[in-house]
Amino acid sequence: MNLKEKLQEEKYAEIWSEYCGFLDLDMGQYMQIQRxxxxxxxxxxxxxxxxQSILKGKHPQTIDEFRKTVPLTTYDDYADILLQKRADMLPGNPIIWIQTTWEGGKHPxxxxPYTRGMLDTYRTNVCACLILASSTEKGEVTVKNTDKILYALAPLPFATGLFPLALNEEVDIRFLPNVAQAQDLSFSERNKLGFKLAMKQDVEYFFGLGSVAYAVSQSFSGSSSGGGITGFLKCRPKMVFRMLKAKIKCKKEKRQVLPKDLFGLKGFMVAGTDNRYYKxxxxxLWGVRPMELxxxxxxSIIGTETWTRNGMYFFPDTCFYEFIREKDMEKMLEDPQYQPQTCLMDEVxxxxxxxxxxxxxxxGAFARYRVGDMYRCAGLTNSEDDTRIPRFEYIDRVPDIIDIAGxxxxxxxxxxxxxxxxGLQIENWVAMKELTEQSRPYLHIYVEMKRQSLEHSAVSADILKExxxxxxxYIDQDYRDLKKILGMDPLHVTVLRCGTFRTFEETYGxxxxxxxxxxxxxxxxxxxQNRN
Known part of the structure; x- marks a missing residue:
């Protein structure tokens, strides 16, 4: 039986056990599954x-041997095989290939590859996220086959495009807009159509990148009329009533109509980086706290928060987890040849x-893979969730990568x-991820110009920024999308006095x-700067 059939028969205890039962594991049971x-x-x-392209003839038999034999890897170690889709060389037969940006300006x-087993696990864990997003306590299942999801994520071949496909194998939840429509629409068109459909039909869930969900929600007031009188008449009676009630209320309170005035979301899911700045x-805006996954x-999907919205738990059947301590990660930045000793889930x-x-x-294809993300262990147990396994807070990308808004x-x-x-005559620079007064992330580059360039012309921070x-x-499509999709200008430039970097090196060695x-x-x- 799939989730749809179990919902029809109201087998809620069985549903919780199958999809969310990992939350009941103790550390020993969790590690037993992992091992x-x-x-x-x-x-x-x-x-x-x-x-074997990495092992060079070795065949480790145990987990300990594997961790000692296989070095920490990055995508460079797999690129020659995976970018050619060499299915004959993989550990499992790929059913689908998923795409993302590698590194703007260097690798497109x-x-x-995703195997059938990976997709089955993904499907189960996606259902767990859906259940947890709308639960308010342990064991509660409020998902219905008639629910609808406002979907603000990219379609296939990107990973987020798997979400509707996986759910549709389990339950009859509808996406606004539907997958077939979304494939042929631009990002802006998808969101406009999604809100238009939600205004007419109502919506119970929202799923998107935190930054994208915020941008879409901000533009909501401009499209909250339902598309004029013709669109208004096409709405369901309950939505007409909600719109009239919301407009009267908001006029009295002298504010714009917000999504929460029209929709009573059961669940709100956000993915990607920087979610904490938008939650x-x-x-x-929506009247419900987003659940981070x-x-x-x-x-694929590795972790989710619960009804408490107080840290993510990693699914035990998606990946085998190892952790590099922060101090060892810092050593690796200084010495790329350094191979630290990792710890496991029961050692954090x-x-x-x-x-x-x-x-x-x-x-799966990836082994001991540095995906490039940092987490903080928020606790080893949690009385509020009644859990006995570690939970984590997402921090950011590793220090040698700056990710803005996902x-x-x-x-x-x-x-x-x-x-x-x-062609800019820049002598030296450092780049930081910083926050505006509104707690929005941006890229701040501090530059020192070559002295001879300053002798011939004045170079302002504004010119450098432009x-x-x-x-x-030019080199990064994703950077263009920050402005196009989010309306964000992510770059700040500060020009430092000549000799600033030399002074630092001489002072601190x-x-x-x-x-x-x-x-x-x-x-x-x-x-x-003050000592120059």
Whole structure:
């Protein structure tokens, strides 16, 4: 029986146990699942040509041997095979290939294969997210086959396009707009149509990137009329009543109509990075607290919050999880050859921050893979959720990548490419991810110009910003989308006095890291301006 059939027969206890039962596991039971599935994956991966391209003839038999034998990997280790879709070399037969941006200005895309086993796991865990998004306590199931989802995510071949396909195998929930329509529409057209349909038919769920959901919600008031009198008449009676009631209320309160005035969402799901900067505002707009889940192209959905919205739990059957301690990650930034000792899920410590390392289970291609994300362990147990497994808060991308609003992957290579292509006479630079007064993230680049360039012309921060923005858009489609889709201008430029970087190096005996140096180092760098 699938979820639809169980809902029809009101088998709610069985539904909770099947889809959300992982929350009832203790640490021993959780690790038992992890180890069993990992042992199966070790055999599949080690015997595949892809695995042997990394193992070089070795065949580890145990998890400990595997962790000692297989180095930490990145997409570079798989690119030659995966970008050619060499299915014959993989641990499992790929049913579908998922695409995402790799690194703007250097590599256009990444491709990731999904096996049948991965898709089955994905389907189950997507249903768990749907159930948890609308629950207010343990064991509660409020999902209905007649529910509708306002869908603000990209269609296939991107990973978010799997979400409606997976759900439709389990339950009759409808997407606004439907998948067939969404494939042929631009982002703006999809959102306008989605809201138009929601205004006529009502909607129970909303799912999107936190930043995108906020941008879409902000534009809602401009389209909340239902499309004029003709559109108004096409709405269901209950929606007509809600609109009239909302307009009277908002006129009295002298404010615009908000989504919460028209829709009573049961569940609100957000994915991607930087969600914490949008959650409070989204709750004010919609009247329901967004539930954060975490997914990626390579691993699929790996974690979700619960009804408490107080940290994510990782699904035990999606990936085998390892964690690099923050201090070891910092060493790796200084010395790329350094191979740290990782810890497992039953070895993480409350309050500590980690870079996550994933081995994708069920025939996945990626082993001991540095996906590039940082998490903090928020607790090992939780009386509020009645859980006995660790929960995590998403922090950000690793320091050598700057991700803005879930759209970009700005790297040191990307910034150097922009500088080279633009012809700007920049001597040195550092890039930071900072926040506006409204707690919105942006890219801040501090630059020191070559002295000879300043002798011939005055270079202002505004000119630098304009030129660099042009070249960021040229090399990176995702950067262009920040402005096009979110209306965001993500770049700030500060020009430092000549000699600032030299003063730092002479004072502290080391160079400052280009990408996201520590706040202490940045402050010390800026102090050097006063000593020049």
């Amino acid at each position: 069993r599935l990992m042992e199966e994956q070790i055999q599949l991966w080690s015997n595949s040509p892809l695995g 895309i990444k491709l990731a 409070d505002d989204l709750e004010k 975490f997914a990626g192209t390579e691993p 410590e409350e309050g500590e921050s980690y870079e996550i390392v994933l081995t994708v289970l069920k025939g 759209f970009t992957r700005i790297s040191e290579t990307g910034i150097n490419n922009v500088i080279q292509l633009s 030129l660099m923005t042009t070249y960021f858009k 080391r160079k400052i890291r280009h990408m996201r140096p520590s706040l202490t180092d940045l402050r010390d760098l800026l102090k050097g």
